Amino acid sequence: MRERLSSVRYRYMLGMVVDATGSGMYVPMSLLYFHHVTGLPLTQVGVIMTTASVIGLVSNPVAGVLIDRFGARTILIGTYVLRAAAFCVYPFVHNGVAMFAVVLPVALGDTSYPPAIQSFVAEIVRGTERDKLLALQRSLRNAGLGVGGLLAGAALALDTSGFYVVVIGAALGYVAAAALLGTIRSGTAEQPPGTRVSRKGGYRMVARNRPFLGLTLLNIPTAFGYMVLSVALPVYLTRELDAPVSLVGFVYAVNTVGIAVLQVPVSRVLVRYRRTRAVALGAAVFALSFTTFAVLGSVSTGAALIAGVFAATAMFTAGELLHGAMASALVAQAAPEETRGRHLAVYQLSWAVPIALAPTVLTALLSWTPTGMWLLLAAGAAGAATGVLRLERTLPQGAVHPVPPRAEPALTTTGPSRKAA
Template identity: 80%
Template sequence: MRQKRSSVRFKYMAGMIVDATGSGMYVPLSLLYFHHVTGLPLTEVGAIVTTASVIGLVSNPVSGVLIDRFGARAVLVCGYLLRAAAFCVYPFVDNAAAMFAVVLPVALGDTSYPPAIQSFVAEIVQGADRDKLLALQRSLRNAGMGLGGLLAGAALALDDSGFYVVVLGAAAGYVLAASLLSTIRVGASARPAGGRVSRRGGYRMVARNRPFLGLTLLNIPTAFAYMVLSVALPVYLTRELDAPVSLVGIVYAVNTVGIALLQIPVTRHLVTYRRTRAVALGAGIFALSFVTFAVLGSLSTGAALIAGVFVATAMFTVGELLHGATASALVAQAAPEETRGRHLAVYQLSWAVPIALAPTVLTALLSLSATGMWLLLAAGTAGSALGVLRLERRLPRAAVHPEPPGAVPDVSESRSTREVA
């Protein structure tokens, strides 16, 4: 019997909340944990984590092959269990070699997660429902990450054993998330005939898909834009603008709370428009926010500067609201079903590479010219917006339109969606 849509959504979102809570407990403390437990210098800990992350990045194409061969759910669940097993071993790490042996499986699981989760969403929901589910996911994951951070803080406030509580709590979260998602059955329409995915052409099919590769390349400037809030903005506010350090936390809170509260209603409105237009508008607003940040360098400290920071941050948040969930739905639908895993693994590189390079690139640009960095980011995101608009006609119609033009909404389905969300 086919699972009820409400049951699928509930299990999926419960899994995402548990996953985000566990991640929120550990991610902020990843470097400090091994420094505290092993006594290794932070520089050595950072080098080990970076090396494992690079290996995970290089292995990214393998995850695409596994998704197409065994299905997104299998890769997703195995990735959760792999990371959970590694976290359970964390308390026994006492040297650099042992540390590398446990952080590598975590890096591999982290790398397989984005293409697997996007493929999984594409399998369990279709059309505008996909945008809505991704919006709900973004909103609740923000809340889960925040809750995880609070739980980690409470655990560490007790004594040094709090570090072990954090990693074992993260492991438990991954196991529970795997248990929830493993019970979601993929609809028959999502499976290829005969139960196996066609592997003809492999990554050659991705290389020949020019529109999809265009989407991937155009996402690189926007991916750098997303990294601004955590990498460049704190340094810019405190060093270039002489703003108090406390303002950094407030600005971050404005962004995360805004996403948590507004992502769902914004996306519900956006499903009546072309995805490409929403993605381009989001990138364009990113560009405007960066120009605003650049102008702030000419203002003196005071109320005007603080107000300008909040205006620019609000614009950045609006850009993220328009771009985030919609871009994920656009890319998942633009990927051919038979090689969706490979396509999304390639697309993930447009995120993974900027994430890896952003700390070095953005800080280098910031040291050369803060204004120049903001204007370069603005030019990149504006170019991305224009590129997506030009690419619109070459993308599959179903990818561009969440709801087919002229389609009559299903009243009962809309009511069910509202109840679940």
């Protein structure tokens, strides 16, 4: 069994690295790519991509049903193939209509991917192995994204035709990831392959699962917090704090390198404790980071400001280390097996909606009151931390405890807690 699990982990992580490398080549260049090949203004390109992303949200509930009906691996591979096919058409796009026609299937695949990959992990590993695999995934994906960015930069440095190298490279990455993950048979953790059933009325079951809906709603303010690094922080640093543009790159490097290097060792420690406590602590550290960024607005430029920015970024990274992998494992285990796809599809909306709205909401708040934006984000994260702790008693004990309590082995089963502890 150990050899089998080791082989599964190796193929899974290799697939994640290939996936992340391809994504890292394209994601930072997406706006520039279509601006280059179509000649459209960047603002119009942004509107088209945002519109496709919002429409793509409709695939989320559909993906949940399909995962429960056909299994996570089938849908996961489908998301890769769909996006790879669209990327292969990118070089032939020369106007706004054609652009929308190719970015929409990518948006559909992007939105369907998270519940599929989370369900897939839940099917192939269990217990602390799930936490460890998710931690390793976050670490290696950050490294893969960095490598992909470097490859894209090298391709574009040679010639403008490097844009086409970028999109074809991303397509090849998706195809390779699909091939690697397709060799892993799902159902090794909790049920044999081929026993997947589709439960009718699945979304009604999700609606009646109040603890799970609570986790979903509480994740929304935290998800908005995750978006500050790419949306709000660069503007805040350069416009409100008059920091040099180069500082933005260093701050991003602190975060990505920190996750890549520290996620695995941090998660090895966290699996000894309740997942809810780690998730709540991560949200609380986010709140502390956002409060620090708010205070920096009153700090004069100089060494104190730079030190404060890096301290706040380090706290943000620590919050991500505590929250990220443990939250994924908590939610995957809290979702009932029969309707896991639909449960995780609903949970994914707590990420997809903030991702779609963050550019508009955060920039509007920045324009209105930068300090208020940070304090609002801090209050949201603190509220999420408190809420998760209050939910702990109602969540399945198998979700709360990576390692079942020794004195109560019966609590390893998935289901509502019958114990007020």
